[in-house]
Amino acid sequence: MLGSTHGTLTTTSRPARVVACGERPGPAVHGMAAPGPEDTDVSGRPLCSPVPDLDRFFRPEAVAVIGASETEGRPNTGITRQLIAWAGRVGARVHPVHPTRTTVFGLPCHASLRDLPEQIDLAVLLVGDPAPVLEELREYKVKFAVVFASGFAETGDEGAAAQARLAAALQGTGIRMLGPNTNLNAFEHFRDDLDGPAIALITQSGHQGRPVFALQELGIRLSHWAPTGNEADLECADFISYFATRPEVGAIAAYIEGLKDGRAFLLAADRAARNKVPVVAVKVGRTETGARTAATHTGKLTGADDVVDAAIRQFGVIRVNGLDELQDTAALLARARPPRATGVAVYSISGGTGAHFADLATAAGLELPALSMARQRQLHQWIPGYLSVANPIDNGGHPVGDWRGRKILDALLSDPSIGILVCPITGPFPPMSDKLAQDLVDAAETTDKLICVVWGSPVGTEAAYRTTLLGSSRVATFRTFANCITAIRAYLDHHRFTTGYRSPFDDAPRRPSPSARKAEPLLRPGEQLSEHAAKQLLRAYGIRVPREQLVTSAAAAVRAAALVGYPIVVKASGPQLAHKSELGLVKIGLTSASQVRDAYRELADIARYEQLPLDGILICQMVGRGVEMAVGITHDRLFGPTVTVGLGGVLVEVLDDTAVRVPPFGEDHARAMIGELRGRALLSGVRGAPPADVDALVETVLRVQRMALELDDGLAELDINPLVVLERGQGAVALDALAFCRP
Numbered sequence: 001m002l003g004s005t006h007g008t009l010t011t012t013s014r015p016a017r018v019v020a021c022g023e024r025p026g027p028a029v030h031g032m033a034a035p036g037p038e039d040t041d042v043s044g045r046p047l048c049s050p051v052p053d054l055d056r057f058f059r060p061e062a063v064a065v066i067g068a069s070e071t072e073g074r075p076n077t078g079i080t081r082q083l084i085a086w087a088g089r090v091g092a093r094v095h096p097v098h099p100t101r102t103t104v105f106g107l108p109c110h111a112s113l114r115d116l117p118e119q120i121d122l123a124v125l126l127v128g129d130p131a132p133v134l135e136e137l138r139e140y141k142v143k144f145a146v147v148f149a150s151g152f153a154e155t156g157d158e159g160a161a162a163q164a165r166l167a168a169a170l171q172g173t174g175i176r177m178l179g180p181n182t183n184l185n186a187f188e189h190f191r192d193d194l195d196g197p198a199i200a201l202i203t204q205s206g207h208q209g210r211p212v213f214a215l216q217e218l219g220i221r222l223s224h225w226a227p228t229g230n231e232a233d234l235e236c237a238d239f240i241s242y243f244a245t246r247p248e249v250g251a252i253a254a255y256i257e258g259l260k261d262g263r264a265f266l267l268a269a270d271r272a273a274r275n276k277v278p279v280v281a282v283k284v285g286r287t288e289t290g291a292r293t294a295a296t297h298t299g300k301l302t303g304a305d306d307v308v309d310a311a312i313r314q315f316g317v318i319r320v321n322g323l324d325e326l327q328d329t330a331a332l333l334a335r336a337r338p339p340r341a342t343g344v345a346v347y348s349i350s351g352g353t354g355a356h357f358a359d360l361a362t363a364a365g366l367e368l369p370a371l372s373m374a375r376q377r378q379l380h381q382w383i384p385g386y387l388s389v390a391n392p393i394d395n396g397g398h399p400v401g402d403w404r405g406r407k408i409l410d411a412l413l414s415d416p417s418i419g420i421l422v423c424p425i426t427g428p429f430p431p432m433s434d435k436l437a438q439d440l441v442d443a444a445e446t447t448d449k450l451i452c453v454v455w456g457s458p459v460g461t462e463a464a465y466r467t468t469l470l471g472s473s474r475v476a477t478f479r480t481f482a483n484c485i486t487a488i489r490a491y492l493d494h495h496r497f498t499t500g501y502r503s504p505f506d507d508a509p510r511r512p513s514p515s516a517r518k519a520e521p522l523l524r525p526g527e528q529l530s531e532h533a534a535k536q537l538l539r540a541y542g543i544r545v546p547r548e549q550l551v552t553s554a555a556a557a558v559r560a561a562a563l564v565g566y567p568i569v570v571k572a573s574g575p576q577l578a579h580k581s582e583l584g585l586v587k588i589g590l591t592s593a594s595q596v597r598d599a600y601r602e603l604a605d606i607a608r609y610e611q612l613p614l615d616g617i618l619i620c621q622m623v624g625r626g627v628e629m630a631v632g633i634t635h636d637r638l639f640g641p642t643v644t645v646g647l648g649g650v651l652v653e654v655l656d657d658t659a660v661r662v663p664p665f666g667e668d669h670a671r672a673m674i675g676e677l678r679g680r681a682l683l684s685g686v687r688g689a690p691p692a693d694v695d696a697l698v699e700t701v702l703r704v705q706r707m708a709l710e711l712d713d714g715l716a717e718l719d720i721n722p723l724v725v726l727e728r729g730q731g732a733v734a735l736d737a738l739a740f741c742r743p
Contacts, residue, residue, distance in 0.1 A: 017245045017275045041508040041664060042516075043712040045640060048505065049267045052176060052234070054242045057144045058186070058224055060092045060121035064113070064142070066133055067126030068096030068104045076126045079148070079184060080104060083124060086187035095120070113140055122146070130180065131169050138173040146186075147179035153230050154181055167232040176238075182229030185209060190223070191216045196473070197250025197334045198223035200243035202236055208255040208282070211323045212330065218470055220331050223248050235260040240268035244277045250334030253326055254281040262311065262638035266662065269315035270505060276498040278333040280318045280490065282326050283308060307636045311662040314669060316497045318490045325486050332476050332487040337448050338495050341419030343369040344488065345412050346392035348424050349432065354392030357424045357454075357481055364485045366492075368392070369417045382408050398436040405435060409443040419449055420488060424481060426456040428464060437464040444474035450491070452476045454484050508664035509709060515541045516710040523714040524575075526743040530615050531580075532573040534737035537711075538720070541703045545734050546621035557600040558593045560619035566591050567622045570599040572607055574614040578738060583610060589622065623733045627682050627692045628722035631700055633708045635716055636662070641708035645670075645701055647679045648722040655679065663705045670701040683725065692725040696732040716740045 041047055065083055069076035080096065084105055087094045095118075096104035099111050110116055113136055122144045125133050130147045137145060152163035163180065170177055178186070183206040198221040203209035206227045216222055223246070226239040236256055243249045252272065259265050272279045286305050312319060318333075320326050344366050348354040358368055370390045371379070379389040382404040387394045393412065399405040412421055423440055425433055437453070444451045453475055455465045460479070469477045478484040518540035522533055529537070535545045549560035550573060561568045572585035580586050584606055587599040600617050607614050630648035635641055639662045646658030659673035674680055674697065683692040700723060707718070717740040725732045 017247065017277075018271065040510070041505075041709060042510060042512055043640065043663075043709045045263050046267065047508055047510075049237075049241065049264060051241045051245055051271070052238045054144075054176075054239070056121040057176070057178075059090050060087075060144070062093045062095065062118050062120050062122075063087050064095045064097055064116060064120045064123045065104075065126065066097045066113075066123060068098050068101070068109060069126070070101075070104045079124075079126055082184055083187055086189070089189065089192075092122075093118070113137070116140070125149070131166055134166070134169045134173070134175065134177070137175055142175055145175050145177045146182060147177060147229075147232075148182060149179070150181045152180045152232070163230060163232050170233055177233040178226075179229045180232060182206075182227050185213075185225045185227035188213065188225055190225075191221070194219060194221035196221055198248050199330050199334050200224040200226075200239075200246065200249045200252050202226045202228060202239045202243075202252065202254040202256075204228050204231070204236065204257045205255060208323060209253075212253050212327045215327055215331055219473075220334070231260045235264065237261065237264040237268035240265075240279060241271050244268070244272040244275045244279075249277060251330045252277060252279045253330035254279065255323070255326070256281055256283045258285065259308070259638055262636070262640065262662070266311060266315050266639070267505070269312060269317050270503050273316040273498055273501050274503060276501075278318060278330075278490070278494045279316070280320060280326055280330045280333060281312065282321065282323065283312065283319055304636060307639060307642055307660055307662070310642075310660045311639050314661055314665060316494065316501070318494060320486060320490075324480075325483055328478055328483040329487040329490045332452075332491055333494060336450050336476065336491060339419040339492060340449060341417055342492055343367050343415075343417040344420045344422060345371075345415070345418045346422050346424070347395065347409070347412060348392060349395055349398050349429070349436065350426070351388065351392075351394040353424050353426050354394050357422065357485075358392045360481055361422075361485050361488075364489050366485065366489060371415060371417075375411065375415055378411050379408060398432050398439070400432055400435045405439040406443060409439055410446070413443060413447045413449050413451075420452065421449065422452045422454070422484065422488070424454040424456065424484075426454075428457050428459075428462045430462075430464070433462075434464045434468070437468040441468055441472040441475055444472060450476065450488075452478065452484055452488065454478045454481055456480070502666075504664040504666055504669070507666060509706065512710050513706065515706070519707070519711060520714065523711065523741045525714070525741055527741050528575050528578075529739040529741065530573045530575045531571065531577065531736060531738070532615060532618060533575075534718070534739040535734065537707070537715075537718075537739055538734050538737055541707050543700055543703050543720070543734055544731055545737075546623055548618050548620040550616040550618055551600070552616045554597045554600040557596050557617060557619055561590070561593065561596045564619055564621050568596055569618075569620040569622050570596060570603065571618045571620060572603045572612070572614055573616055573618045574607070574612055576612055577614075583612075620735075623724055623735060624726060626724040626726040626732075629697060629725055629732075630658075630719065630721035631704050631723050632720060633704060633715065633718040635712075641712050643701060643705050643708055645673050645697075646677060647682070661705075663709050665705065667698060667702065670698045670705075673701065674698070690727045693728045693731055694725070695728075696730075697723070697725045700732050700734075714742055716742045 039048055065080055067076055068080045071077055084094050095116050096107055096109040098109050101109040103109050120142045123137055123142045124146045128149055130149055151159055153160040185206045200223050201209050201212050228236055243252050320329055346354050346357050368391050376389050383389055383395050387396045440451055453469055455477055469475055519537050522536050532550045538545055547564050551557045551560050568590040570587040572580055585603050590596050603617055628649035630646050632644045633641055642660050642662050644658050644660045647655055657678045659676040661669050661673055683694055685691040719738040720734045723732055723734050
């Protein structure tokens with residue numbers, strides 16, 4: 001665990017933060033008008049969002065506690081006491097409100113809101129039915145309200161309806177509400193004796209933030225905690241947007257059960273990426289059980305996890321699995337300087353320890369470069385020659401009685417290929433481990449490279465750990481190999497991602513293309529299009545399809561074959577045909593007029609027997625061999641249209657080798673999708689096959705993305721399978737396509 005009281009693992013100056021669409025946050029955010037045409041993409045979804053002005057929420061001048069109590073044993077009493085203590089720490093004036101009390105904890109108590117002596121920034125509602133109070137708050141122009149009451153969307157349909165009514169009561173009031181079903185985490189006692197960049201915490205389940213909050217006891221600064229509850233109004237995305245603009249915030253840590261609005265979350269993550277503020281999140285719902293539990297707890301949608309995972313990674317959100325990973329990764333990212341090099345050096349007092357860590361690190365994708373022979377000779381001045389110092393570096397026992405230990409560390413840190421030094425200490429071995437810890441701390445004071453220590457002792461009370469390592473502001477200390485590796489990988493990934501980051505929202509199409517005007521008349525509401533009609537959609541967007549003609553007689557089929565050119569593929573085309581080959585409705589490699597005539601009659605007979613309506617028989621060009629891929633559009637209930645690419649043909653359902661992105665995205669993400677596939681090597685050429693035209697595949701993915709955005713109102717799903725990617729330079733051809741239109 002990172003331990004520090006001064007937070008100087010990071011640079012002291014921080015870049016200016018981007019706010020939103022060129023605007024500064026301020027009170028005008030309340031009741032802001034809907035985005036105009038230039039602020040939405042071609043699908044009508046927003047391309048920017050305002051940063052809510054939450055300054056007066058976290059640092060109000062005047063607070064009203066409605067339903068305040070001092071009767072011991074009552075829940076409201078404990079809440080009132082904590083709010084008064086918190087207000088004292090942030091310099092706010094508290095005004096208790098209760099119809100039958102004259103004082104609460106020595107403060108004057110007011111019978112109603114109309115009796116309050118000043119304008120209120122924050123109203124805390126300790127009442128069972130908050131809706132009438134919210135209506136009353138409108139009159140007094142209160143900026144923020146907190147609703148603790150439960151019994152809303154987390155309880156089922158009836159509670160969801162009550163929550164919807166609560167949200168409706170806020171419309172037009174200018175009030176921003178936290179809750180319902182929230183808690184007191186925002187009003188905790190934050191240590192003010194810690195400095196350096198801080199972690200801002202967001203949790204949809206308050207208890208899940210406790211491990212991160214406890215980092216303060218190890219010297220890690222926390223600046224805010226937003227317990228978002230059911231998110232009837234203020235949601236996770238609002239707090240990410242706000243925290244990403246705060247100069248004191250070095251990283252945002254989040255525990256997320258469900259996303260209220262997929263686009264809002266991506267816009268918030270985009271703002272964090274623009275500002276180079278890392279967002280580390282535990283997102284539950286990976287499994288059906290987890291998703292069901294999350295929906296029950298928060299009353300929000302939990303999107304299909306592969307889409308959620310791809311979408312948040314697309315905008316740089318670092319997803320971790322456990323709360324221990326959340327605290328360790330957020331702590332490192334909040335405080336460490338940008339890397340000067342990506343190479344990791346592993347330095348240990350045991351060859352076995354070094355080998356074990358190196359195995360795990362390499363498997364996780366970290367680079368452990370072999371040190372140069374000149375560097376190894378230098379290290380062997382202080383390390384016995386029979387020990388390996390190539391990387392991992394085995395010192396055989398860190399020097400205790402002289403200066404050699406620092407010489408070793410300084411030599412490693414001066415190597416230009418090394419940006420991170422990791423020292424795994426599996427257990428205390430005084431005085432060697434004590435001296436090693438002190439040398440690491442001293443070396444860290446002289447370098448801007450990252451030094452990480454894994455203190456593996458289960459006891460954790462040793463002075464080398466509690467005092468030396470945790471007392472250092474420059475050493476990142478972990479308790480497990482896995483968490484150290486996870487944090488380092490996230491650290492490198494984050495800086496790699498944000499270097500030169502360009503928001504895809506900046507380049508998103510805002511107006512329909514000529515292709516959209518060609519395609520829209522082809523859509524048939526509520527229907528599945530025939531292959532022929534689906535291919536017309538593809539043609540409208542410049543996606544290559546085989547030469548083909550749709551015919552309705554055997555004679556026309558023969559004439560069409562002569563025009564298309566032999567060899568020929570003959571296929572039935574109709575609005576209800578999804579798996580033509582399984583019904584015998586595809587004939588391949590026909591080379592004569594008689595074969596074409598016979599194939600036409602056979603396919604027509606099968607369709608009549610199966611009672612399948614046809615719009616005709618397709619006479620198609622037979623395309624040469626290539627790599628069969630699949631590209632498609634589906635609709636996610638949180639994020640809207642999504643684009644998927646994967647291995648195609650019969651393998652698409654067997655191997656389930658796909659990658660998905662949420663539009664808008666650029667060419668870099670289209671290429672990254674292909675790079676994620678397990679079968680990507682097929683595109684490079686295997687067993688003597690020539691390399692495939694990956695550029696053509698990327699272009700097809702981007703054209704399908706444009707279609708997904710422009711036809712979102714009418715096109716529910718699209719499946720191009722197979723898309724044959726030909727030899728490099730020869731393009732890609734969509735041999736078949738399915739399209740389903742929205743009702």
